[in-house]
Amino acid sequence: MPQDLSRQHSPIGTLYPVPDTHEAWERYRLSDAQVAFYRANGYLGGVRVLTDNQLEVLRAELERLMKPDHPGRDLFHEYHVNESGQPGRILFHALGAWRIEPSFHDLLWNPAVLVPASQLLGGAIRLWHDQLFCKPPHHGGVVPWHQDYSYWTRTKPPNHLTCWIALDDSTLANGCVHYIPGSHRWRLLPTPEGRVGAPMEAILSVLTEDERHRFKPVPVEVRKGECIFHHGLSLHGSYENNTDTPRRATVVNVFGDGTRSDTNEPLLPGIPVVPQGYPLTGPFFPLLYAPPRASLQRPTHPAQSS
Numbered sequence: 594m595p596q597d598l599s600r601q602h603s604p605i606g607t608l609y610p611v612p613d614t615h616e617a618w619e620r621y622r623l624s625d626a627q628v629a630f631y632r633a634n635g636y637l638g639g640v641r642v643l644t645d646n647q648l649e650v651l652r653a654e655l656e657r658l659m660k661p662d663h664p665g666r667d668l669f670h671e672y673h674v675n676e677s678g679q680p681g682r683i684l685f686h687a688l689g690a691w692r693i694e695p696s697f698h699d700l701l702w703n704p705a706v707l708v709p710a711s712q713l714l715g716g717a718i719r720l721w722h723d724q725l726f727c728k729p730p731h732h733g734g735v736v737p738w739h740q741d742y743s744y745w746t747r748t749k750p751p752n753h754l755t756c757w758i759a760l761d762d763s764t765l766a767n768g769c770v771h772y773i774p775g776s777h778r779w780r781l782l783p784t785p786e787g788r789v790g791a792p793m794e795a796i797l798s799v800l801t802e803d804e805r806h807r808f809k810p811v812p813v814e815v816r817k818g819e820c821i822f823h824h825g826l827s828l829h830g831s832y833e834n835n836t837d838t839p840r841r842a843t844v845v846n847v848f849g850d851g852t853r854s855d856t857n858e859p860l861l862p863g864i865p866v867v868p869q870g871y872p873l874t875g876p877f878f879p880l881l882y883a884p885p886r887a888s889l890q891r892p893t894h895p896a897q898s899s
């Protein structure tokens with residue numbers, strides 16, 4: 594088995610250059626209009642986070658990771674060659690790529706992700722986990738409507754943010770992610786069935802009449818290398834891919850530093866227990882970024898013990 598890269602809490606390589614001046618960090622900040630859009634709608638698309646070269650390196654690593662005989666496969670927290678419940682459809686889904694391939698590891702320290710994520714969550718951020726969602730050509734499956742946090746209630750308080758990164762142009766035709774604007778202000782919804790294999794519209798069965806009335810999906814198309822940030826309570830899902838090309842994405846899920854465990858079970862498959870009430874720290878929840886306290890201070894990658 595290859596080395597478990599989760600022991601390393603700073604970038605291993607140089608694929609994502611670390612800014613060396615305060616101004617260079619500041620260039621990654623979202624505009625006030627982008628932040629306002631996120632606050633109003635619960636998501637924000639079209640933020641470029643990968644260069645063409647970074648994208649190509651990630652795609653090559655992804656191709657290896659999707660082979661079920663990858664020698665690092667046991668390091669994934671979850672690995673589903675096909676998580677789709679629809680007959681004849683395929684949805685590849687896996688958690689933990691950062692432990693296995695160096696560019697997925699270093700992606701967690703990509704300033705283009707960290708600075709906006711910290712801005713939107715409001716403070717220092719830690720890794721929750723990463724994910725891969727890939728829909729093959731012609732028979733790509735759906736991801737049913739859900740709120741991410743409804744699967745993460747073992748953490749408290751709900752202070753999570755998702756950065757969904759397109760590794761292919763993501764379009765209406767190939768199964769881009771859809772959102773319900775404003776749903777981040779709704780209540781925490783029950784999960785009608787496991788996300789895995791549920792019908793696309795299963796969530797409708799748990800909505801109130803008023804919520805059903807406000808259920809107006811908006812497709813968010815993004816180009817390869819761009820991301821969508823979304824709130825942990827934003828209702829989202831994605832439809833089938835019937836096109837001739839794949840729709841691949843990687844996801845970085847973060848939470849605000851200070852979030853605590855609300856369980857005495859392992860928070861992710863294969864990792865030690867963080868006792869209930871204790872803050873999420875340690876090897877699997879590294880501190881990724883702490884914003885400068887004053888505008889004159891330079892942000893740093895917290896490479897120190899986490």
Ligand SMILES: O=C(O)CCC(=O)C(=O)O
Nearest residue numbers: 726736741757831842844
């Ligand atoms: O990739 C997709 O289609 C869905 C992704 C998703 O549900 C998520 O990132 O929470």
